[in-house]
Amino acid sequence: MNNRNQWLKLDLSGNVYPTLQRKSFSSVFRVSVTLKEKVDPQILQKAYEKTLPRFPSLKVALRKGLFWRYLEPNKNPVPQVERDVKNPCMPMDFKTKHRYLIRLYYYECQISFEVFHSLADGLGAVTFLKTLTAVYLRMRGVKIPDEEGILSVEEEPKREELEDSYMKYANSKVTPKRSQGSAYRVRGTKEPFYTLNIISGSMSVSDLKTASKKYGVTITEYLNAVLVYALIENQKRSKVWREKPVRIAMPVNLRQFFPSKTLRNFITMIYPGVDPRMGEYSFEEILKEIHYYMRYHINEKFLNADITTNAKTLQSPLIRIVPLCIKDIVVKQFYKHVQDCQSSAGLTNPGIIKVPAEMEPYLERFDVLMGQPFSARTNCAIVSYNGLTTINFASSIVENDIERVFFRKLVEEGVAVTIQSNRD
Amino acid sequence: MAYCVNCGVKLEETLTKCPLCNTPVYHPQEEKTERKVPPYPSERGTVEKVKRTDLAILLIVLFGSTAVGCGLLNLFVYKGSLWSLYVIGACLVFLVFSIPIMVYRKLPYILMVLIDGCAVLFYLALVAWVNHGMDWYVQIAVPVILLGTVLVAVLLYVYQHVSRSILFTAMVVVIEMAVFCAGIDLSVYYYLYEKFCLTWSAAVVVCAAIIAVSLITVMRISRLREEVRRRMHI
Numbered sequence: 001m002n003n004r005n006q007w008l009k010l011d012l013s014g015n016v017y018p019t020l021q022r023k024s025f026s027s028v029f030r031v032s033v034t035l036k037e038k039v040d041p042q043i044l045q046k047a048y049e050k051t052l053p054r055f056p057s058l059k060v061a062l063r064k065g066l067f068w069r070y071l072e073p074n075k076n077p078v079p080q081v082e083r084d085v086k087n088p089c090m091p092m093d094f095k096t097k098h099r100y101l102i103r104l105y106y107y108e109c110q111i112s113f114e115v116f117h118s119l120a121d122g123l124g125a126v127t128f129l130k131t132l133t134a135v136y137l138r139m140r141g142v143k144i145p146d147e148e149g150i151l152s153v154e155e156e157p158k159r160e161e162l163e164d165s166y167m168k169y170a171n172s173k174v175t176p177k178r179s180q181g182s183a184y185r186v187r188g189t190k191e192p193f194y195t196l197n198i199i200s201g202s203m204s205v206s207d208l209k210t211a212s213k214k215y216g217v218t219i220t221e222y223l224n225a226v227l228v229y230a231l232i233e234n235q236k237r238s239k240v241w242r243e244k245p246v247r248i249a250m251p252v253n254l255r256q257f258f259p260s261k262t263l264r265n266f267i268t269m270i271y272p273g274v275d276p277r278m279g280e281y282s283f284e285e286i287l288k289e290i291h292y293y294m295r296y297h298i299n300e301k302f303l304n305a306d307i308t309t310n311a312k313t314l315q316s317p318l319i320r321i322v323p324l325c326i327k328d329i330v331v332k333q334f335y336k337h338v339q340d341c342q343s344s345a346g347l348t349n350p351g352i353i354k355v356p357a358e359m360e361p362y363l364e365r366f367d368v369l370m371g372q373p374f375s376a377r378t379n380c381a382i383v384s385y386n387g388l389t390t391i392n393f394a395s396s397i398v399e400n401d402i403e404r405v406f407f408r409k410l411v412e413e414g415v416a417v418t419i420q421s422n423r424d
Numbered sequence: 425m426a427y428c429v430n431c432g433v434k435l436e437e438t439l440t441k442c443p444l445c446n447t448p449v450y451h452p453q454e455e456k457t458e459r460k461v462p463p464y465p466s467e468r469g470t471v472e473k474v475k476r477t478d479l480a481i482l483l484i485v486l487f488g489s490t491a492v493g494c495g496l497l498n499l500f501v502y503k504g505s506l507w508s509l510y511v512i513g514a515c516l517v518f519l520v521f522s523i524p525i526m527v528y529r530k531l532p533y534i535l536m537v538l539i540d541g542c543a544v545l546f547y548l549a550l551v552a553w554v555n556h557g558m559d560w561y562v563q564i565a566v567p568v569i570l571l572g573t574v575l576v577a578v579l580l581y582v583y584q585h586v587s588r589s590i591l592f593t594a595m596v597v598v599i600e601m602a603v604f605c606a607g608i609d610l611s612v613y614y615y616l617y618e619k620f621c622l623t624w625s626a627a628v629v630v631c632a633a634i635i636a637v638s639l640i641t642v643m644r645i646s647r648l649r650e651e652v653r654r655r656m657h658i
Contacts, residue, residue, distance in 0.1 A: 085469030096472040107465050194471065198464070199443050201433070404431065404444040411432040419428075420436035421443030422464035 008057065008071040012166035012310050013265040014118035018062060018069050018094070019331040020374060024193055026091040027117040029371040029381075031125045032110050033133050034364040039106040040140075041081055047136040048104055049078045054153045055128050057162050057264050058119055061099035067324055071119070074099055081106055086422055087196050089371035089394070092116050104132075109364065111136070114371075117265070122350040122368060123253055124263040127151065130355060137362055148354045158261065165260035170311035172304045180271050182341040183247040184235045186377045188397030196372055199393045199403045199421045202365070205352075205384050207415040215284065217291045220349045223382055223391070224248055224272055224294075225287040226413075230405035231344045232276055232286070237401070247273030249343035253350070254307070257300040268306050270297050271343055283409075335374070345402065346370055346379040353385045360386060369394050378402050426451045438462040476526040483522060487515040506554050513547040533584070534577045541573030563615040571607040575600045591649070595639040602632030 010018075017027035052059050059078075060071040076098035084107030092101055092114075101116035113129045120128070131151045134144045146152040191197065205219070212222035231246045251267040260266050272293040274281050281289070296302075313319060319327070353366045363385070369392050370379035378395035393403045400423075407417050426435050426449045428442035437460045441448045491512040498508030520543035524536050545566065552561035582596050602625075609625035622629070642648045 082469075083467070084465045085467055086465050087468050090469050090471050093471065093474050095474045108461055200463075400444060407433055407444060408431050416434065418434040418436060419431075419443055420439065420463045423443050 006073070007063075008060065008162060009164065010069055010071060010118055011164040011265045012170075012307065012314060013121070013267065015068065015314070016331060016335065017117045019328045020335055021091075021094070024091060025372055025374060026089075026093075027371065027374075028089045028092050028114050029117060029122070029125070030088050030112055030114045030367075030369040031122070031129050032112040032367040032369070033129055034367070035109045035111070035133075036362055036364050038109055039111055039136075041083075041106050043139050044104070044106055044111065044136055045081050047132055047139055048081055051128070051132045051135050051153055052078050054131065054151055054155070054157060055263065056157050057124070058102050058115065058128060060101070060119065062094045062101060062116075062118065064324060067320060067322070067327075069118075069324065076100070079104070083107065084110065084112055087194055088112065088198070088369060089114060089196055090194050091372075120263060121251070121253070121265045121267045122348060123255065124265075126350060126353060126366075126368075127263055130353070133363070134356075134359060137359060142358065142362060144358050145356050148356050150356065150359075160261040161263045163260070163262050164264065165254070165258060165262045165266045166307050166311055169254070169258045169260065170304065170308040172301070172308040174305055175309040175312055176302075176305050177309075179338050180247065180342040182244060183271075183273065184231065184240070184244040184344045185341065185375065186231070186234060186344060186397070186399075186402065187238065188376045188395075188399040190376055191396050191398060194372070195396060197393075197395050197397075197400070197421075197423050198369065199400060199407075199419065199423065200367065201391045201393075201407050201410070201417045201419050203389050203391075203410065203415050203417050205387050205389050208389055211410075211413045211415050215287050217287055219384075219389075220382075221291050221294055222287065223349070224250065224347060225283065225290045226406055226409050227345060227347055227380060227402075228273055228286050228290065229283055229409055230402045232274070232281065233405050234401050235276065243277050245273055245275040245277070247271045247343045249346045251348050252298055252303060254303060257303055268303055268310075270294070270306075272297075273344070340374050345377055346373065347382070348380070349382040351384065353383060355385075365390055367392055372396050380406075436463060480523055480526040483526075484519065487519050491515040509550050509554055513550040517543045517547045533580050537573055537577045537580065541569055541576075544573075545569050560615060564611045567611045568608055571604060575604055589643075591639055591643050591652075595636050595643075598632045598635045598639070602629045605629070 020027060056073065057071070059074050061074040063070055063072055079097060079100045079102070081104045084105035088105075092103070094101070097103075101119055103114040105112040105114070111129070111133060113125060113132070115125050115128075127149055130149055131153065134146075134150045135153055138144055144150070208219050208222065212219050215222065217225070227248055228246050231248075235243060235246060249269050249271060252270055254260065254266045254268060255262075258266075270293075272290045274286055274289045322330075348368065348370055350368060355363060365388055366383050366385040367390050368381040368383045370381045371394060373379050373394070373396060376397045378393050378397070381392045381394070383390055391406075393400075393406075395403075407419065410417050425437055427433065428435055428445065428447055428449075430445045430447050431442055433442070433444065435442060435449055439449055494508040494511040498506065521540055524531050524539065548565045548569065549561060552558050552565070579593075579596055579600060583593060586592070605625040605628040606622060609623055610620050613619070613621050613623060642652055
């Protein structure tokens with residue numbers, strides 16, 4: 001990108017997150033890497049200063065226009081790395097910290113990168129973290145090539161890394177309806193202001209592969225089914241007045257289907273689940289439902305139609321001329337009463353993270369944390385690296401029934417799970 | 425390294441209980457060695473507060489200069505009447521309303537409401553003085569503004585300290601509206617006929633009483649409350 005002063009329109013997903021902002025909530029998520037040696041904060045700061053300018057979509061400030069918000073280059077010095085805290089993914093005010101919408105933490109052997117969701121999705125954040133870690137290790141004398149998704153910090157940022165791919169690829173002639181109907185919602189006791197409870201389970205990829213192969217499904221489908229099973233059990237136990245479908249909101253990386261190189265958001269949501277009102281589901285039946293739902297919906301045509309629904313809304317001249325303050329109210333209410341209600345939990349799986357072979361001896365594991373949920377529920381993020389899968393549950397409620405049933409089911413299925421948590 | 429006897433999961437070395445079921449970790453053969461570093465930090469982070477002082481300074485400069493500008497115009501150019509007092513008063517009222525929200529955010533809200541009420545009283549006094557109408561000011565404006573201020577303060581107190589339920593808040597609003605209407609009615613009647621009497625507000629008070637009694641009934645009977653919640657949910 002030649003013109004560094006260029007401002008950016010928020011992308012399709014990016015427009016939604018700032019409207020949900022409140023004093024106790026921001027759409028912030030975290031990606032972490034654990035090294036095999038203690039992190040040196042001074043070297044990390046230098047690596048951060050060297051890496052961030054390569055990612056202009058992260059070195060931005062969020063501003064308000066009359067009709068839309070936009071991103072403009074942030075010329076303030078690169079923020080300081082901070083010692084990690086017990087309560088990650090804290091709300092992020094748009095005006096503090098020199099208007100940066102990113103945070104970099106270190107703790108013992110771990111480097112954690114938090115980003116406001118309007119700037120990037122999981123892949124964008126992981127690309128930044130991998131590049132930063134490579135720069136950090138190079139400063140410690142390790143020779144690492146620019147491959148496997150590590151960007152060269154000497155290169156100028158490319159235009160396609162900053163594009164709004166939604167608008168480029170959304171061209172379906174039909175648009176499916178947006179609402180899926182309301183789903184079962186976990187009721188729980190809210191934790192005090194910005195407390196985030198994490199329960200993290202790690203297991204070997206081969207154990208998971210064996211368990212999922214037994215049923216002829218993929219690991220993602222299998223873990224989705226385990227989560228649906230945990231939610232159904234929870235609904236049964238909580239004796240709700242009227243049962244509702246159990247559905248999971250799952251982001252799909254659209255780069256698998258469209259030739260996009262963007263480092264900004266390019267995901268859409270699908271909602272696999274089952275409806276317990278039709279009768280009792282066995283685990284095998286849940287698996288079958290999830291398996292066929294995902295096979296049916298995750299393809300270029302369906303996903304294109306899905307993003308076109310949102311793109312059409314954004315392009316409508318009527319909507320474009322509505323002032324931002326009114327849009328904020330409408331979008332927030334829509335999200336609160338429709339979007340958020342149609343899923344019982346969130347699950348994301350960025351898949352297997354690959355790094356150059358020269359880097360592997362220095363890295364222990366990767367973690368992804370979906371951040372604070374908008375309503376009282378739990379979110380689950382799965383990531384695999386070097387034969388180890390980590391499943392991180394993040395919730396802002398006291399109860400941990402979903403997590404307990406989820407991990408116990410995995411153990412029952414013969415998957416050895418190691419648990420760690422930040423709960424007291 | 426221990427396993428949870430309930431859940432069957434392996435527990436990270438620094439855990440003293442299973443995070444899934446709270447079963448304490450007990451490993452009889454494990455020797456107590458040096459303390460391991462936990463995987464999560466123990467310090468809690470805090471969110472940095474937004475400084476709104478810059479906006480407050482801008483507002484003071486904006487409204488201050490508007491007030492001074494209008495005052496000078498009134499003094500030297502458009503000398504017909506004291507019209508600038510309306511603008512100066514409005515600027516002052518706006519500043520009194522907005523500055524505590526931006527700068528002194530920890531000021532008790534009841535104090536904020538009282539200060540706002542005083543500012544409105546001051547503005548109306550200015551208007552009354554310019555128009556030689558201190559009678560309506562003393563007999564109508566002062567009681568109505570004071571009553572309105574007290575009612576807003578009561579509503580805020582009830583919302584903050586008594587109950588945040590929609591039904592309860594609705595009941596308080598309905599009762600307060602009835603009291604406010606009665607207050608306006610009484611002061612206007614006294615101003616016109618020099619005696620206290622309820623006229624049109626009597627109908628408002630009766631309607632409000634009916635609504636308030638219905639709301640109290642709904643609140644007291646849980647079955648009814650659930651029914652209303654179900655049918656009226658947004």
